[in-house]
Amino acid sequence: xxxxxxxxxxxxxxxxxxxxxxxxxxxxxxxxxxxxxxxxxxxxxxxxxxxxxxxxxxxxxxxxxxxxxxxxxxxxxxxxxxxxxxxxxxxxxxxxxxxxxxxxxxxxxxxxxxxxxxxxxxxxxxxxxxxxxxxxxxxxxxxxxxxxxxxxxxxxxxxxxxxxxxxxxxxxxxxxxxxxxxxxxxxxxxxxxxxxxxxxxxxxxxxxxxxxxxxxxxxxxxxxxxxxxxxxxxxxx
Amino acid sequence: xxxxxxxxxxxxxxxxxxxxxxxxxxxxxxxxxxxxxxxxxxxxxxxxxxxxxxxxxxxxxxxxxxxxxxxxxxxxxxxxxxxxxxxxxxxxxxxxxxxxxxxxxxxxxxxxxxxxxxxxxxxxxxxxxxxxxxxxxxxxxxxxxxxxxxxxxxxxxxxxxxxxxxxxxxxxxxxxxxxxxxxxxxxxxxxxxxxxxxxxxxxxxxxxxxxxxxxxxxxxxxxxxxxxxxxxxxxxxxxxxxxxxxxxxxxxxxxxxxxxxxxxxxxxxxxxxxxxxxxxxxxxxxxxxxxxxxxxxxxxxxxxxxxxxxxxxxxxxxxxxxxxxxxxxxxxxxxxxxxxxxxxxxxxxxxxxxxxxxxxxxxxxxxxxxxxxxxxxxxxxxxxxxxxxxxxxxxxxxxxxxxxxxxxxxxxxxxxxxxxxxxxxxxxxxxxxxxxxxxxxxxxxxxxxxxxxxxxxxxxxxxxxxxxxxxxxxxxxxxxxxxxxxxxxxxxxxxxxxxxxxxxxxxxxxxxxxxxxxxxx
Numbered sequence: 001x002x003x004x005x006x007x008x009x010x011x012x013x014x015x016x017x018x019x020x021x022x023x024x025x026x027x028x029x030x031x032x033x034x035x036x037x038x039x040x041x042x043x044x045x046x047x048x049x050x051x052x053x054x055x056x057x058x059x060x061x062x063x064x065x066x067x068x069x070x071x072x073x074x075x076x077x078x079x080x081x082x083x084x085x086x087x088x089x090x091x092x093x094x095x096x097x098x099x100x101x102x103x104x105x106x107x108x109x110x111x112x113x114x115x116x117x118x119x120x121x122x123x124x125x126x127x128x129x130x131x132x133x134x135x136x137x138x139x140x141x142x143x144x145x146x147x148x149x150x151x152x153x154x155x156x157x158x159x160x161x162x163x164x165x166x167x168x169x170x171x172x173x174x175x176x177x178x179x180x181x182x183x184x185x186x187x188x189x190x191x192x193x194x195x196x197x198x199x200x201x202x203x204x205x206x207x208x209x210x211x212x213x214x215x216x217x218x219x220x221x222x223x224x225x226x227x228x229x230x231x232x233x234x235x236x237x
Numbered sequence: 238x239x240x241x242x243x244x245x246x247x248x249x250x251x252x253x254x255x256x257x258x259x260x261x262x263x264x265x266x267x268x269x270x271x272x273x274x275x276x277x278x279x280x281x282x283x284x285x286x287x288x289x290x291x292x293x294x295x296x297x298x299x300x301x302x303x304x305x306x307x308x309x310x311x312x313x314x315x316x317x318x319x320x321x322x323x324x325x326x327x328x329x330x331x332x333x334x335x336x337x338x339x340x341x342x343x344x345x346x347x348x349x350x351x352x353x354x355x356x357x358x359x360x361x362x363x364x365x366x367x368x369x370x371x372x373x374x375x376x377x378x379x380x381x382x383x384x385x386x387x388x389x390x391x392x393x394x395x396x397x398x399x400x401x402x403x404x405x406x407x408x409x410x411x412x413x414x415x416x417x418x419x420x421x422x423x424x425x426x427x428x429x430x431x432x433x434x435x436x437x438x439x440x441x442x443x444x445x446x447x448x449x450x451x452x453x454x455x456x457x458x459x460x461x462x463x464x465x466x467x468x469x470x471x472x473x474x475x476x477x478x479x480x481x482x483x484x485x486x487x488x489x490x491x492x493x494x495x496x497x498x499x500x501x502x503x504x505x506x507x508x509x510x511x512x513x514x515x516x517x518x519x520x521x522x523x524x525x526x527x528x529x530x531x532x533x534x535x536x537x538x539x540x541x542x543x544x545x546x547x548x549x550x551x552x553x554x555x556x557x558x559x560x561x562x563x564x565x566x567x568x569x570x571x572x573x574x575x576x577x578x579x580x581x582x583x584x585x586x587x588x589x590x591x592x593x594x595x596x597x598x599x600x601x602x603x604x605x606x607x608x609x610x611x612x613x614x615x616x617x618x619x620x621x622x623x624x625x626x627x628x629x630x631x632x633x634x635x636x637x638x639x640x641x642x643x644x645x646x647x648x649x650x651x652x653x654x655x656x657x658x659x660x661x662x663x664x665x666x667x668x669x670x671x672x673x674x675x676x677x678x679x680x681x682x683x684x685x686x687x688x689x690x691x692x693x694x695x696x697x698x699x700x701x702x703x704x705x706x707x708x709x710x711x712x713x714x715x716x717x718x719x720x721x722x723x724x725x726x727x728x729x730x731x732x733x734x735x736x737x738x739x740x741x742x743x744x745x746x747x748x749x750x751x752x753x754x755x756x757x758x
Contacts, residue, residue, distance in 0.1 A: 012746050013739075015702040016666050017615040017654035020608070021562040024476060024519035028608075032551050032601040036512065075377040075417055086417050105415065135374055 107134065115165060134164060311357035317343040318361035325369050333376060340370060340382035347389040355393040363390065364400050371407040377417045384408065384423035391430035398434040405431065405445055412450035422462040425454060429469030439473060443481055447473060452485055456494045467509035475516045482521035492527060499536045504546045511552035518559045525563060529570055534560070541590035547599055554594060554602060558609045584620060588627050595632045603640065607633070607647035614654035621655050625672055637684035642693055649688060649699040652676055656706055668710040677707060682723050689728040694737060701729070701743045708750060
């Protein structure tokens with residue numbers, strides 16, 4: 001195939017020094033790209049039993065797998081370090097007013113509005129639907145705490161014993177007082193009487209929209225004044 | 238190290254504190270995950286789709302399976318999907334556990350070998366079920382298993398990867414900053430597989446907003462999540478459209494994160510980051526402009542000089558090459574460096590690092606480093622001088638005689654560029670006589686004449702061009718003598734009846750010239 005240009009007949013194409021540039025997908029880069037292309041898709045494989053044992057042998061006590069103790073979470077984390085990341089990301093949003101801890105910032109936000117915001121209460125008093133459904137993405141708003149509760153049970157299969165806002169534990173005197181009070185006002189909350197949940201039964205009920213297999217009393221939000229006092233252990237399912 | 242995320246502060250600011258004293262204590266106590274262990278896990282998880290040598294897995298590759306085994310596996314797959322179907326539909330007691338178990342079973346089947354039974358899974362209707370399992374509010378374990386299944390489905394053939402389309406928005410959503418890291422990572426992995434499939438799917442992902450959350454996952458953080466995110470991101474921005482690359486560099490924090498990882502990260506993470514940078518620099522002028530103004534170059538040269546990992550060196554070298562090749566007055570890379578005393582140090586470092594690559598045993602490194610040198614040799618007089626006086630020349634001469642043809646060509650470019658002044662191609666360049674004489678004196682001519690004999694057109698062209706320089710430039714009319722001595726005439730005469738017109742004319746012209754000169758000596 002003859003490719004003749006006038007120029008080449010007339011004049012020799014002298015050596016000229018110039019920069020040569022290639023496109024990203026030029027064949028010039030083909031061999032360099034080859035190994036990369038092989039990695040374009042990667043399969044996530046299981047480790048074999050042998051490898052599992054090898055890995056376990058290499059591990060020390062502190063690096064054993066842990067289950068997140070937050071009831072309803074139960075995430076399996078590779079090690080304490082990973083667990084901490086998980087916990088920080090997932091379960092630490094705490095209220096600056098009452099120190100309750102929530103598993104997501106959204107829920108924290110809802111708590112703050114409902115428990116500490118008088119503007120919120122004012123709107124409620126005027127009949128606005130202010131109580132948001134706890135399930136992100138649902139978008140429903142109800143006019144009262146109780147009706148929101150019902151909505152969760154009816155629409156989202158929450159257990160009937162679910163309580164978004166559990167009161168803090170008062171002093172012994174206060175407790176006795178409350179016991180008498182509670183008999184009279186069953187289920188009514190007042191933002192003054194606070195119950196603190198025992199840390200061991202930390203919950204994140206919302207992340208686990210399940211039915212009756214959940215623990216019989218799920219409460220939501222607790223006072224976290226002491227930080228990590230518990231030791232991670234398996235979740236009781 | 239803070240994982241604090243910013244949430245819209247509607248009311249009170251959010252504290253995130255979990256007794257930092259206790260946490261620190263645990264951190265001190267906790268043994269850092271042994272690198273070997275991590276690598277063992279990661280290596281196993283990341284076997285290439287195109288089989289590597291067996292990993293001791295009993296089931297082996299799908300290819301090697303006999304038909305009977307294959308159909309058993311397919312039957313298992315179908316029944317696992319059926320099980321999942323009923324688990325998803327189930328409403329009663331223990332539903333969460335049931336779902337996770339079904340997912341896990343399917344995931345195991347899809348993870349046993351390098352060639353999972355994807356087709357069977359798809360035929361049984363796995364994807365819609367998996368999509369349901371990704372719904373918001375699902376427990377982490379469920380999300381993880383579902384994303385894992387989807388990851389391996391997406392690692393299959395193109396049509397199989399495409400089947401993930403309904404799952405994409407959810408996978409993207411679970412990249413969010415409040416997702417647990419393993420879930421986010423697994424989703425990134427799946428998305429990386431999808432993006433790696435091709436341009437079409439890449440565009441879908443981009444239009445669905447995958448870029449931003451993935452970019453955020455690359456910000457300095459602990460763990461393997463960053464690496465997976467970087468890998469997925471590199472697949473997402475690889476073009477050919479420059480849009481994604483341009484968008485990426487503009488995202489807040491990305492430039493700093495990329496540089497920091499390139500500076501400090503282990504080689505595996507640095508490799509993924511380096512590929513991101515390759516695409517940024519190759520595709521987007523905006524990105525290139527931003528990158529050259531940072532200390533990227535020093536970081537590249539450092540990595541080039543200190544690393545021995547081929548996987549890392551390739552993209553680092555590639556980026557350097559792209560930047561040097563695209564260099565202009567406005568975006569100086571090594572140009573400026575060759576002009577100042579202080580700058581010479583940098584150029585020296587670059588050249589040393591490139592020499593290291595030239596000496597490597599890896600073909601790609603030799604070829605591409607020679608390419609970079611050739612572009613530098615097309616630069617200023619200073620740069621030429623620096624290269625010429627460095628250790629590069631002996632190495633290049635060696636390569637010219639012994640290396641494969643593609644490397645030889647690059648070397649030829651270097652030597653030829655060193656022998657002429659750099660013009661912008663408008664005028665006929667002048668010879669740099671000292672260099673030419675030196676090179677010829679050191680025995681480069683036979684190598685060029687060999688090129689003339691090559692079947693490769695480009696190689697032949699280069700050879701002829703260099704011979705012309707020799708004929709023209711060698712003092713005392715030595716040129717023709719030297720050429721003849723190395724059987725140059727013979728080589729050129731092969732083109733007398735060559736089908737390539739240009740080469741024919743070139744060769745004939747030289748031979749004529751030579752004969753003319755000969756008559757006068």
